[in-house]
Amino acid sequence: MDTARLHLDPHLSIVGDVGVDLVLGTLDAWPRIGTELLMPRSELRAGGSGANAALAARHIGLNTQLISAVGNDHFGHWLAEQFTGIRCNLEACDRETTISVGLMHACGDRNFFTTHGHLQQLSVQHVLKHLRPTDAPAIALFTAPFLLTELRGRYADLLAEAATRGYRIALDTGWPPEGWTPDVRDEVLTWLPHCDHLLINELEARSIAGTEDLDAALVLIGRELKAGASLVVKVGARGAMGFEAGRRSAHDAEPADIFDTIGAGDAFNAGYLAARLRGGHLAEGLAAGCRTARAILSRFPRKTIRAGEFADCIAA
Numbered sequence: 585m586d587t588a589r590l591h592l593d594p595h596l597s598i599v600g601d602v603g604v605d606l607v608l609g610t611l612d613a614w615p616r617i618g619t620e621l622l623m624p625r626s627e628l629r630a631g632g633s634g635a636n637a638a639l640a641a642r643h644i645g646l647n648t649q650l651i652s653a654v655g656n657d658h659f660g661h662w663l664a665e666q667f668t669g670i671r672c673n674l675e676a677c678d679r680e681t682t683i684s685v686g687l688m689h690a691c692g693d694r695n696f697f698t699t700h701g702h703l704q705q706l707s708v709q710h711v712l713k714h715l716r717p718t719d720a721p722a723i724a725l726f727t728a729p730f731l732l733t734e735l736r737g738r739y740a741d742l743l744a745e746a747a748t749r750g751y752r753i754a755l756d757t758g759w760p761p762e763g764w765t766p767d768v769r770d771e772v773l774t775w776l777p778h779c780d781h782l783l784i785n786e787l788e789a790r791s792i793a794g795t796e797d798l799d800a801a802l803v804l805i806g807r808e809l810k811a812g813a814s815l816v817v818k819v820g821a822r823g824a825m826g827f828e829a830g831r832r833s834a835h836d837a838e839p840a841d842i843f844d845t846i847g848a849g850d851a852f853n854a855g856y857l858a859a860r861l862r863g864g865h866l867a868e869g870l871a872a873g874c875r876t877a878r879a880i881l882s883r884f885p886r887k888t889i890r891a892g893e894f895a896d897c898i899a900a
C-alpha cells in the first residue's frame with residue numbers, strides 16, 4: 585500500500601454510496617396499476633449520499649475526494665464521468681450499478697425505488713488504499729453505513745483508522761433498511777465515540793437514542809461522542825441545530841420554493857464541513873450548511889450547476 589502522506593490544502597474525503605438517480609415529478613396521487621402518467625420534470629443524475637455530498641462540495645468549490653464504488657455495466661462507466669473536478673477513487677464491482685427512481689409528490693413528499701446493485705461490494709481494502717494519511721486539515725465524511733454492507737462489519741475500526749491517518753471524523757448514519765432495532769442502536773453506539781461531527785436528522789436522533797424526547801436524545805447521544813465533538817441535527821425546512829461543548833446553537837433556513845429535496849442532508853453536510861474546515865465555529869457551520877442546501881435544492885435540473893458556483897454559501 586502507498587502510505588505516502590498527503591500534503592494538500594484543507595480537504596474533504598467522502599466514503600459513501602454512489603448510484604444512478606432518476607428523479608421524476610410530480611405526482612398528485614398514487615396511480616392505479618396498469619396506467620401510464622406523463623411527468624412534467626425529470627433528471628437522470630449521479631445520486632446516493634456520497635455522490636450528493638461530493639457534488640455539493642464541488643458546487644461550493646471545496647477540495648474533495650470521493651471514495652466509493654460503481655457497477656460493471658454501462659451506468660458504472662457513465663457514473664464515473666459525472667464527477668469532473670473531484671478526485672475519484674471508484675472501485676469497479678462485479679455487479680450491476682445500484683439504481684434509484686425517486687418520485688416527487690405534489691405534497692412535497694417522495695418515494696424511492698432502489699435496487700441493491702453494487703453498493704454491498706465496496707471493500708474496506710479499497711477505502712484504506714485511498715484514504716491516505718494526511719498532514720493537512722482534513723475531514724473524512726462517512727455516509728450510508730447501512731447500505732455499504734462490506735464496510736459495515738468493520739465500521740468502528742474504519743473510523744478509528746481514518747482518525748489515526750489524520751482525519752477529523754464526520755458521520756451521517758442515514759436510515760437502516762431493517763429499521764432501528766435494538767441491535768442497530770447498539771451498533772451505532774460503537775461508532776459514536778469516533779465521531780468529531782455527527783450529522784443526523786431529527787428522526788434519526790430520536791431513533792438512535794430510543795426516545796421520543798428530542799432534548800433527552802441529544803443529551804444521550806452527546807455523551808457518546810468524542811470529547812469536544814459537535815452534534816448536528818437537521819430539521820428540514822426549519823434549518824438545523826447544533827450542540828458542542830455544552831452549548832446549543834440553531835440556524836433557521838430561509839424559506840424557498842423547492843421541487844426536489846433529494847440530497848438535502850448531503851448538501852447541508854458539504855456546506856457545514858467546508859465551513860468547519862476553514863476554521864468556522866459551530867454557528868458558522870450551521871449557517872453555511874443551510875445556505876448550501878437551499879442553493880442546491882432550489883436548482884432543477886442540478887446538472888447545470890457549475891463548479892464553485894455556490895462558493896458564496898461558505899463565505900465567512
Ligand SMILES: Nc1ncnc2c1ncn2[C@@H]1O[C@H](COP(=O)(O)OP(=O)(O)OP(=O)(O)O)[C@@H](O)[C@H]1O
Pocket residue numbers: 784785818819820821822823824837838839840842845846847848849850852873874875877878881
Ligand atoms: N424546504 C426546505 N427549504 C429550505 N431549506 C431546506 C428545505 N428542506 C431542507 N432544507 C435544508 O436542508 C437541510 C437538510 O435537510 P433535512 O433536515 O431534510 O436533512 P435529511 O433528513 O438528512 O435529508 P436527506 O433526506 O437528504 O437525508 C436542512 O437543515 C435545511 O437547511
Ligand SMILES: [Mg+2]
Pocket residue numbers: 756758784785849850
Ligand atoms: Mg439524511
